[in-house]
Amino acid sequence: MDAFTTHTGRAVPLRRSNVDTDQIIPAVWLKQVSRTGFEKGLFAAWREDPSFVLNDPAYEGASILVSGPDFGTGSSREHAVWALQQYGFRAVIASRFGDIFRNNSTKMGLLPVVLPEDVVKSLQDAVEADPKTEITVDLVERQVRAGDLVAPFEIDDYTRWRLLEGLDDIGLTLRHADAVEEYENGRQPWLPTTV
Amino acid sequence: MGRTLAEKVWEQHVVRRAEGEPDLLYIDLHLIHEVTSPQAFDGLRMAGRPVRRPELTIATEDHNVPTVLGPIADPVSRAQVETLRKNAAEFGVRLHPMGDAGQGVVHIIGPQFGLTQPGMTIVCGDSHTSTHGAFGAIAFGIGTSEVEHVLATQTLPAYRPKTMAIEVKGELPVGVTAKDLILAIIAKIGTGGGQGHIVEYRGEAVRNLSMEGRMTVCNMSIEAGARAGLIAPDETTFEYLRGRPHAPSGEAWDQAVEYWKTLRTDDDAVFDKVVEIDAAALTPFVTWGTNPGQGAPLGADVPSPEQFADPVERAAAERALEYMGLTAGTPLRDVQVDTVFVGSCTNGRIEDLRAAAEILRGRSVVTRTLIVPGSMGVKKAAEEEGLHEVFTAAGAEWREAGCSMCLGMNPDTLKPGERSASTSNRNFEGRQGKGGRTHLVSPQVAAATAVTGRLTAPADL
Missing domain, CATH: 3.30.499.10 (Aconitase, domain 3)
Structure with a gap:
């Protein structure tokens, strides 16, 4: 996983709510068996509209997505996270996220930042007024900064530590292999197996 | 203070708990399909890791398969299905391929085989895994990184979600179905209404649903944003399970039923959130x-x-x-x-x-x-x-x-x-x-x- 400490970059305002993962990466892109090449599928249907915000050259090179509420709802497809990262996004800011998307993001090092809706709107306004506006997402200080705006955000200590260090869960869990084995010895005898 | 059904099932599966860390949760059943698993198996291969418990894992081909007889025409779809076949063979996972009598949509075949049982933890790289909650299991969708984690360790680190009760008061009128009920619930609480929660569907109208109806309701929990949805097991659940290929039998059945009967929310348990729905007022x-x-x-x-x-x-x-x-x-x-x-x-x-x-x-x-x-x-x-x-x-x-x-x-x-x-x-x-x-x-x-x-x-x- 990519480590995330602090990131400063320009942002794209996405003024839509309920941006489901089918929009982030349509199902036709899920047929790939590799982990790469998903940037081309990012918002594929919406990008066909020349007026879609991602097609605006003013936002080229932006690395932070500032979205309306309920970003990443629906399908569990982690491909949505891969597509955002491979397109160049390092963080997504919204007032609410789909649970599975948020989980998937933190496994991959894409930072989901929850801020109150009015703060999200202020950021979108600022970026629309001047697309060169730089936003800093600081995981160390748990803060988003843009010009005069300083907004704290919450993230649990464990996930923050994992992201700062860029640690993989599997390696961490395997340290507790003994505990897993002990648990397995006490499982209820009637539980099914697939064989 | 009493505990909710979700809390009971969760506690039963905690492998390790440490201050300031998510619980390490044991997973009883891992369902696999062709779309969200190839990169996970690649990860195992790269790290030289086996599937820890292939006998708690089952795979099927469902998303890409044509519904007319014949091979898959789209070469990309075909390659994805062939990749699953190779992975299942290499890692020793039971697979139901196209044309097999046991093949089907991943959330249909688990219950059909009797693999989905009360009190279990069930995951799949698919958000509609919540379906299996109809049996009183904690069942939820995960991404491909977590699929790899479960394949490698048979566990998942996770914080216990909050609990939410959806109390469906009264009876559904004739002509009103489980689907109408869940669509009405989602319209009421919104696509984010269940975020961060495991929902327990309760009340007379829910009790009166068949297992199929309960699966329809739990299936769409994710559309209300919930991490999972479940329903306490009862005689309807036991009757559905009895005699299925992977359901317990003989003495094990009696033991299991005795335990399953304890899987209900205690009368004095408190939910983090409660929503009431008037069943009698519903229409298609x-x-x-x-x-x-x-x-x-x-x-x-x-x-x-x-x-x-x-x-x-x-x-x-x-x-x-x-x-x-x-x-x-x-x-x-x-x-x-x-x-x-x-x-x-x-x-x-x-x-x-x-x-x-x-x-x-x-x-x-x-x-x-x-x-x-x-x-x-x-x-x-x-x-x-x-x-x-x-x-x-x-x-x-x-x-x-x-x-x-x-x-x-x-x-x-x-x-x-x-x-x-x-x-x-x-x-x-x-x-x-x-x-x-x-x-x-x-x-x-x-x-x-x-x-x-x-x-x-x-x-x-």
Whole structure:
């Protein structure tokens, strides 16, 4: 996983709510068996509209997505996270996220930042007024900064530590292999197996 | 203080708990399909790790499979299915490939085999894993990184979600189904209403549902944003499970039932959130928009964006009406559809097909109508009852098992601008094919709609 400490970059305002993962990466892109090449599928249907915000050259090179509420709802497809990262996004800011998307993001090092809706709107306004506006997402200080705006955000200590260090869960869990084995010895005898 | 059902099941599966860390949760059953697993198996290979418990893992081919006989025409889809076959063989995982009698949609076959049982933890790289909560299991969708984690360790680190009760008061009126109930619940609490929670569906109307109906309700928990949804097991659950291939038998059955009976929320337990629904007030329900929360009774009109006080909801409604090609004030019963789809992990079980057949018996469809059984087992059962003859006599297409038009990864799709009445779970833009327009409905409304070509309840026929 990519480590995330602090990131400063320009942002794209996405003024839509309920941006489901089918929009982030349509199902036709899920047929790939590799982990790469998903940037081309990012918002594929919406990008066909020349007026879609991602097609605006003013936002080229932006690395932070500032979205309306309920970003990443629906399908569990982690491909949505891969597509955002491979397109160049390092963080997504919204007032609410789909649970599975948020989980998937933190496994991959894409930072989901929850801020109150009015703060999200202020950021979108600022970026629309001047697309060169730089936003800093600081995981160390748990803060988003843009010009005069300083907004704290919450993230649990464990996930923050994992992201700062860029640690993989599997390696961490395997340290507790003994505990897993002990648990397995006490499982209820009637539980099914697939064989 | 008492505990909720979700808390009991969760606690039973905690392998390790440490201050300031997520619980390490043991996973009793891991379901696999071809779409979200290839990169996970690649990860195992790169790290030189085996699948820790292949005998707690089962795979099926469902998302890409065509529903007409023959090989997969699309080379990319075919490669994905072949990749699953290679991975299952290499890592020793049981697989039900296309054409196999046990093949089907991942959330249909778990319960069908009796692998889904009360009190278990079940995961799958698929958000509709919540379906299995109908048995009193904690079941939730995960991403590919977590699929790899479960393959490697049979555990997941996770914080216990909060608990939420949805109390369904009274009885569902005749003609109102589990699908109408869950669509009404999502419309009430919204697509984010359940975020961060495990929902327990409770009350008389829920108790009176069949297992198929309970699966329909739990299936769509994710559409309300919930991490999982569950229902306490009872005699209905036990009767459904008895005698299934992987259900316990003999003494183990008695032991299991004794434990399963303890899997209920204590009377003095407290939920973090409680929502009440009046079942008696419900009528057939359909969606008009592009998220599952944008729904209304079939007897209503297409809403006007001005009806929504919240500016975010208003903007979403405006955009949805434009995408859906609908005008505010149009009676939903006047909306014409091009295609009817009966199937999916939401409504592709035998009871759903019986309900559709009952309405189509002796009638003819006027739209393209796809009837897709959720599994080869469901297909066989339907054919033994002669349901396939009812469907074909009515002019509907009787297909092979798979996810099909629920998400259009196989050739069953809508063309741009086409409109469907669909028993599936998502009305997202382009979900059933680029530019396609989806109205989510029950199997009963789907069948009646196929007869008239407009959104219709059976009572209207």
